[in-house]
Amino acid sequence: MDAVKLSEQLVKRKEIQEGRKKLVLLVLDGVGDIRHPDNDYQTPLEAANCPNLDALASRSALGRIIPVDYGITPGSGPAHLGLFGYDPREVEIGRGVLEVVGMGMDLRPGDVAARANFCTVKNGVVVDRRAGRPETEVSAEKVKLLQGGIQRIEDVELVIGPSTGHRFGVIFRGPGLAEGVSDTDPHENGEPIHEAKAETPAAQKTADVVNEFVRRAQDVLQGGDPINAVMTRGIAAPPDVPSIPQRYGLRCGAIATYPMYRGLARLVGMELLETGQSAAEEFQTYLDNRDGYDYFFIHIKATDEAGEDGSHERKVAAIEAVDEKLPMIVESKPEVLVVTGDHSTPCSMKLHSWHPVPLLLHSPRCGADGLPHFSEGDCNCGSLGIFLAKDLLPLMLANAGLLDKYGA
Amino acid sequence: MDAVKLSEQLVKRKEIQEGRKKLVLLVLDGVGDIRHPDNDYQTPLEAANCPNLDALASRSALGRIIPVDYGITPGSGPAHLGLFGYDPREVEIGRGVLEVVGMGMDLRPGDVAARANFCTVKNGVVVDRRAGRPETEVSAEKVKLLQGGIQRIEDVELVIGPSTGHRFGVIFRGPGLAEGVSDTDPHENGEPIHEAKAETPAAQKTADVVNEFVRRAQDVLQGGDPINAVMTRGIAAPPDVPSIPQRYGLRCGAIATYPMYRGLARLVGMELLETGQSAAEEFQTYLDNRDGYDYFFIHIKATDEAGEDGSHERKVAAIEAVDEKLPMIVESKPEVLVVTGDHSTPCSMKLHSWHPVPLLLHSPRCGADGLPHFSEGDCNCGSLGIFLAKDLLPLMLANAGLLDKYGA
Numbered sequence: 156m157d158a159v160k161l162s163e164q165l166v167k168r169k170e171i172q173e174g175r176k177k178l179v180l181l182v183l184d185g186v187g188d189i190r191h192p193d194n195d196y197q198t199p200l201e202a203a204n205c206p207n208l209d210a211l212a213s214r215s216a217l218g219r220i221i222p223v224d225y226g227i228t229p230g231s232g233p234a235h236l237g238l239f240g241y242d243p244r245e246v247e248i249g250r251g252v253l254e255v256v257g258m259g260m261d262l263r264p265g266d267v268a269a270r271a272n273f274c275t276v277k278n279g280v281v282v283d284r285r286a287g288r289p290e291t292e293v294s295a296e297k298v299k300l301l302q303g304g305i306q307r308i309e310d311v312e313l314v315i316g317p318s319t320g321h322r323f324g325v326i327f328r329g330p331g332l333a334e335g336v337s338d339t340d341p342h343e344n345g346e347p348i349h350e351a352k353a354e355t356p357a358a359q360k361t362a363d364v365v366n367e368f369v370r371r372a373q374d375v376l377q378g379g380d381p382i383n384a385v386m387t388r389g390i391a392a393p394p395d396v397p398s399i400p401q402r403y404g405l406r407c408g409a410i411a412t413y414p415m416y417r418g419l420a421r422l423v424g425m426e427l428l429e430t431g432q433s434a435a436e437e438f439q440t441y442l443d444n445r446d447g448y449d450y451f452f453i454h455i456k457a458t459d460e461a462g463e464d465g466s467h468e469r470k471v472a473a474i475e476a477v478d479e480k481l482p483m484i485v486e487s488k489p490e491v492l493v494v495t496g497d498h499s500t501p502c503s504m505k506l507h508s509w510h511p512v513p514l515l516l517h518s519p520r521c522g523a524d525g526l527p528h529f530s531e532g533d534c535n536c537g538s539l540g541i542f543l544a545k546d547l548l549p550l551m552l553a554n555a556g557l558l559d560k561y562g563a
Numbered sequence: 564m565d566a567v568k569l570s571e572q573l574v575k576r577k578e579i580q581e582g583r584k585k586l587v588l589l590v591l592d593g594v595g596d597i598r599h600p601d602n603d604y605q606t607p608l609e610a611a612n613c614p615n616l617d618a619l620a621s622r623s624a625l626g627r628i629i630p631v632d633y634g635i636t637p638g639s640g641p642a643h644l645g646l647f648g649y650d651p652r653e654v655e656i657g658r659g660v661l662e663v664v665g666m667g668m669d670l671r672p673g674d675v676a677a678r679a680n681f682c683t684v685k686n687g688v689v690v691d692r693r694a695g696r697p698e699t700e701v702s703a704e705k706v707k708l709l710q711g712g713i714q715r716i717e718d719v720e721l722v723i724g725p726s727t728g729h730r731f732g733v734i735f736r737g738p739g740l741a742e743g744v745s746d747t748d749p750h751e752n753g754e755p756i757h758e759a760k761a762e763t764p765a766a767q768k769t770a771d772v773v774n775e776f777v778r779r780a781q782d783v784l785q786g787g788d789p790i791n792a793v794m795t796r797g798i799a800a801p802p803d804v805p806s807i808p809q810r811y812g813l814r815c816g817a818i819a820t821y822p823m824y825r826g827l828a829r830l831v832g833m834e835l836l837e838t839g840q841s842a843a844e845e846f847q848t849y850l851d852n853r854d855g856y857d858y859f860f861i862h863i864k865a866t867d868e869a870g871e872d873g874s875h876e877r878k879v880a881a882i883e884a885v886d887e888k889l890p891m892i893v894e895s896k897p898e899v900l901v902v903t904g905d906h907s908t909p910c911s912m913k914l915h916s917w918h919p920v921p922l923l924l925h926s927p928r929c930g931a932d933g934l935p936h937f938s939e940g941d942c943n944c945g946s947l948g949i950f951l952a953k954d955l956l957p958l959m960l961a962n963a964g965l966l967d968k969y970g971a
Binding site for chain 1: 929962
């Protein structure tokens with residue numbers, strides 16, 4: 156039994172139902188970084204001028220979170236699962252699920268999702284797995300054609316949505332579906348499209364439906380050049396885990412601009428709030444919806460984009476932009492405010508990384524570490540230590556006074 | 564699933580096969596210590612003059628590792644298993660295995676090993692479990708006599724090797740052997756030698772062979788005074804775990820002067836490199852063999868010996884001797900260099916201890932904690948935190964850029 160499971164047992168559901176306490180998780184995507192000679196041995200958080208974060212830091216508890224485990228670099232899915240109180244070493248999000256969720260498609264419990272490609276087949280073999288890399292607009296037209304031609308297969312409804320280039324997503328919705336189905340994508344040119352095979356008896360119906368979809372798609376696309384067939388891969392069901400509202404009784408609102416993060420939030424039971432592109436607009440959305448929810452996930456994308464591009468300067472600017480508007484949240488006095496990231500994206504690496512992420516937790520019960528900056532170095536010395544992201548949600552609940560005592 | 568298991572799934576085997584990246588684990592045995600009034604409240608690492616380690620520290624990531632778990636003092640076996648990426652709480656090395664490995668005997672998969680004593684039996688009972696504590700040379704002669712007289716028992720080959728005083732080791736090599744056999748050593752004088760009993764059906768053959776060995780030994784040693792019999796204990800098989808080369812595809816070279824550490828390295832699949840007694844000779848062995856391996860374990864014994872003797876002064880000198888030659892390794896630019904210990908051996912305790920061990924990790928991806936010294940106090944404030952030794956290898960692989968991202 157870990158902190159997460161204990162917290163589910165100890166949570167004060169009645170008090171949560173009263174709705175007086177607001178918990179805010181402000182995620183600066185990829186905010187963590189490392190000191191590097193190219194940037195004068197200063198991380199973006201160290202280089203940024205952040206009077207509001209710094210003022211908050213000295214009255215807060217600091218620490219660092221490890222997204223998944225030591226040395227493990229997470230994708231966005233596992234990284235956010237950890238922040239949301241799931242153990243990403245145990246709960247997996249399949250590729251198909253992440254694809255359709257990232258496209259903003261409405262994936263529901265019981266559904267099965269697939270990534271799909273348009274391709275070119277000649278004489279029974281795939282000659283181009285990407286069908287000449289069509290423009291997204293061309294591909295989107297073909298998706299409409301497919302959806303018009305194939306709405307159901309037996310009692311299974313199909314929802315087909317466009318992605319970029321040759322890619323699209325398919326949701327299969329109906330009774331008796333399960334993951335555990337092999338790819339129809341042969342993964343190299345010169346081979347026929349594979350038959351989807353069920354890896355377990357429970358997945359047989361799904362395999363049959365997928366195979367029928369691939370066959371019918373060839374009929375619908377017949378004569379197309381270069382797009383005349385489809386293949387599927389990464390077939391997966393959404394993770395079979397209770398949502399945050401089910402686990403804790405928290406009404407959760409998600410404020411994020413990118414479909415991927417909105418989709419991840421919806422997978423764990425958050426409601427999606429409409430918002431704008433800037434930090435100020437996202438924070439205003441929080442203020443406007445404060446009464447309707449107990450827990451807010453606010454996602455800022457710009458920090459990660461700058462890190463992936465290797466731009467220390469833009470990452471500093473993205474952090475300063477958040478800092479400037481931070482009083483909008485602080486002055487609303489949420490019971491708990493957490494500022495952190497889902498993972499590090501060091502500018503010198505231009506990639507996600509395993510490095511622990513700076514964490515600031517402010518509440519009436521957090522104490523005051525008295526450390527002057529919200530930075531990697533100060534967070535190393537904070538009272539929260541360096542710990543796994545999955546344990547953040549129990550800490551937030553404790554700091555809100557929403558966990559009962561364990562034992563007598 | 565922990566970091567170790569994830570790292571086995573995520574490791575980039577192809578890139579390792581290219582052999583361009585070198586990982587170096589430099590173990591200063593027992594280097595960790597505690598501040599004590601006898602030593603002016605300075606640990607040996609704090610008292611030592613280490614310009615090279617300090618220069619490296621400020622450009623590295625620091626932390627501390629817990630050898631096994633909180634409060635658990637490890638023997639050399641568990642301590643090294645942790646450093647090598649095995650969980651010493653799960654993987655055990657039996658006493659018999661450690662004994663023969665520590666004697667430099669060639670233990671192989673499928674073998675079973677026993678610690679053994681010469682003893683004195685009169686009228687059917689053991690009257691001296693240590694046979695008057697014979698000189699090692701006397702005992703070694705008797706080992707030769709035994710080996711000459713008992714080369715096989717049925718289809719099982721026996722390899723008998725001398726240790727110190729009344730002690731020696733036996734390897735049983737043949738089909739169908741297993742651990743789970745009780746001691747023939749009665750553990751007190753005045754009792755007959757016990758019958759070895761199988762604790763599981765799989766161990767019956769081993770028990771039979773051990774009993775036959777004990778009987779035949781009495782024949783061979785008949786009339787000897789005081790050495791006229793033998794007893795066995797701690798019968799064990801080498802741990803049934805995949806080697807580091809199997810788990811990660813790393814070619815591992817071990818550079819150590821003591822048989823115990825060479826044996827431990829061989830148990831996890833390292834090749835043993837011939838070397839000299841000094842740090843300079845060991846480091847030169849690394850330089851000479853750099854092309855042939857991906858991972859180097861370099862073991863320095865002098866720090867632990869000084870700690871066990873309670874000599875703060877000698878421990879300081881041992882650390883300074885390593886520091887002086889450290890540029891030999893640093894200038895070869897390994898992709899990852901780790902400097903740490905297998906456990907602490909505080910001079911004030913003259914014993915192994917549970918205290919977390921200072922850790923320095925240097926790589927192009929480690930960042931720079933900017934802490935001025937490689938010391939217990941500075942390592943407490945590093946970005947690696949305080950964590951279990953088993954998670955070090957995943958961190959080393961991550962810092963070498965040899966682990967794929969987890970999830971999308």
